[in-house]
Amino acid sequence: MKLTALLIACSSLMFGSLGxxxxxxxxxxxxxxxxxxxxxxxxxxxxxxxxTNKAMNLILFLGDGMGIxxxxxxxxxxxxxxxxxxxxxxxxxxxxPFVSLAKTYNTNAQVPDSAGxxxxxLCGVKANEGTVGVSAAxxxxxxxxxxxxxxxxxxxxxxxxxxSVGIVTTTRVNHATPSASYAHSVDRDWYSDNEMPAEALRDxxxxxxxxxxxxIPNIDVIMGGGRKYMFPKNKSDVEYPNVLKHSGTRKxxxxxxxxxxxxxxxxKGYYVWNKKQLLSLNPNNVNYLLGxxxxxxxxxxxxxxxxxxxxxxxxxxxxxxxLRKNPRGxxxxxxxxxxxxxxxxxxxxxxxxxxxxMDRAIGRADLLTSVHDTMTVVTLIILMCSTSGVTQGEETxxxxxxxxxxxxxxxxxxxxYMGTDQVTxxxxxxxxxxxxxxxxxxxxxxxxxxxxxxRPVLSSIAALLTVTRILC
Numbered sequence: 001m002k003l004t005a006l007l008i009a010c011s012s013l014m015f016g017s018l019g020x021x022x023x024x025x026x027x028x029x030x031x032x033x034x035x036x037x038x039x040x041x042x043x044x045x046x047x048x049x050x051x052t053n054k055a056m057n058l059i060l061f062l063g064d065g066m067g068i069x070x071x072x073x074x075x076x077x078x079x080x081x082x083x084x085x086x087x088x089x090x091x092x093x094x095x096x097p098f099v100s101l102a103k104t105y106n107t108n109a110q111v112p113d114s115a116g117x118x119x120x121x122l123c124g125v126k127a128n129e130g131t132v133g134v135s136a137a138x139x140x141x142x143x144x145x146x147x148x149x150x151x152x153x154x155x156x157x158x159x160x161x162x163x164s165v166g167i168v169t170t171t172r173v174n175h176a177t178p179s180a181s182y183a184h185s186v187d188r189d190w191y192s193d194n195e196m197p198a199e200a201l202r203d204x205x206x207x208x209x210x211x212x213x214x215x216i217p218n219i220d221v222i223m224g225g226g227r228k229y230m231f232p233k234n235k236s237d238v239e240y241p242n243v244l245k246h247s248g249t250r251k252x253x254x255x256x257x258x259x260x261x262x263x264x265x266x267x268k269g270y271y272v273w274n275k276k277q278l279l280s281l282n283p284n285n286v287n288y289l290l291g292x293x294x295x296x297x298x299x300x301x302x303x304x305x306x307x308x309x310x311x312x313x314x315x316x317x318x319x320x321x322x323l324r325k326n327p328r329g330x331x332x333x334x335x336x337x338x339x340x341x342x343x344x345x346x347x348x349x350x351x352x353x354x355x356x357x358m359d360r361a362i363g364r365a366d367l368l369t370s371v372h373d374t375m376t377v378v379t380l381i382i383l384m385c386s387t388s389g390v391t392q393g394e395e396t397x398x399x400x401x402x403x404x405x406x407x408x409x410x411x412x413x414x415x416x417y418m419g420t421d422q423v424t425x426x427x428x429x430x431x432x433x434x435x436x437x438x439x440x441x442x443x444x445x446x447x448x449x450x451x452x453x454x455r456p457v458l459s460s461i462a463a464l465l466t467v468t469r470i471l472c
Contacts, residue, residue, distance in 0.1 A: 131185065
């Protein structure tokens with residue numbers, strides 16, 4: 001017992017004195033990540049013959065919190081819902097021919113959050129925890145570090161290339177993952193100006209809801225939740241007029257939905273807030289669509305009112321039917337964001353049903369597109385596991401390992417291996433090495449083991465030795 005206690009004390013002194021290491025200064029520069037991506041890409045392409053086939057469309061499905069255990073359990077659930085034992089079932093994503101892995105972390109955090117990682121895979125640049133659409137030179141909550149550190153997203157690249165673009169999510173449309181597509185914010189929680197500190201407002205920073213409509217004003221399709229952040233403070237919600245917490249939050253008095261509809265009224269733009277309105281639209285007569293179906297996040301699919309709330313599959317179908325009209329192609333981000341919420345809240349049943357619904361949406365997208373001109377990517381953003389084997393969230397102070405992304409790909413006439421050239425050729429307008437290729441490559445790089453990394457491991461080993469000594 002004394003020896004164990006001495007080991008714990010010595011290891012704490014030794015590793016604690018080293019402090020938390022700072023990430024390299026070069027990681028604050030987006031060019032560092034871009035150059036790293038290009039070198040990685042060039043090395044990979046030198047090993048195989050180049051795939052010259054070009055995808056006109058790109059659909060990125062992101063299952064936030066959808067790790068391998070979740071996928072396995074969802075596969076079994078899907079089978080059992082169809083009257084089978086479950087293990088023999090095949091998910092739609094199981095049918096994809098290529099699989100790859102990517103390590104995921106923030107520049108200032110080994111265990112990342114959804115905001116910094118969204119910046120990595122949507123903008124190709126790793127960032128600090130809690131920030132979206134800015135480089136690592138931007139510091140969370142410090143408004144004055146925003147300007148000059150903005151990074152560009154794949155959605156903007158696609159829009160500038162003449163493609164139609166869309167965002168579909170089961171969370172708020174101004175939540176961490178979707179907001180990295182269009183916003184530049186040093187705090188993921190600045191949903192509206194109501195959530196921003198007075199100093200940030202005085203310094204000229206914009207809330208994320210406002211940026212949704214101002215930064216890239218002509219996003220073709222936007223669907224999800226987050227309705228209350230678009231309306232003046234205390235304005236009653238259209239669906240829940242007597243529920244104060246669902247009322248508008250904006251202190252500036254702006255009605256962003258009304259401003260959007262006024263701007264789009266002569267451009268075949270439509271705003272909807274329930275399933276009936278959504279499904280009554282003729283996609284052939286719609287150029288722009290704004291669908292905000294809840295004041296905050298959408299309900300879990302298991303708890304969804306099927307009469308009033310659209311499913312993820314229904315939203316994806318409408319989005320694709322609108323976007324595919326563009327002869328130059330489209331880019332669509334689809335997030336199954338409430339898988340993560342289910343895990344955070346310890347609601348395994350809800351998380352698994354969310355996963356099954358996302359897989360259903362993947363299947364519907366496959367039916368609505370062609371493998372000859374559409375590249376579909378499914379990313380599994382994996383939550384961490386504690387020593388007890390319980391799935392944990394990003395901020396949980398247990399012994400955790402960094403998140404990892406599993407990437408499933410199906411593309412036009414794919415090569416014989418999971419290569420980066422599939423991504424490269426999606427955007428020929430920007431040259432041989434497209435920024436689109438960065439979205440995957442820059443999420444992977446080796447990080448040497450640091451002394452600080454060993455502290456929780458040593459603590460757990462010491463605790464185990466103590467328990468063993470007592471039991472024996």
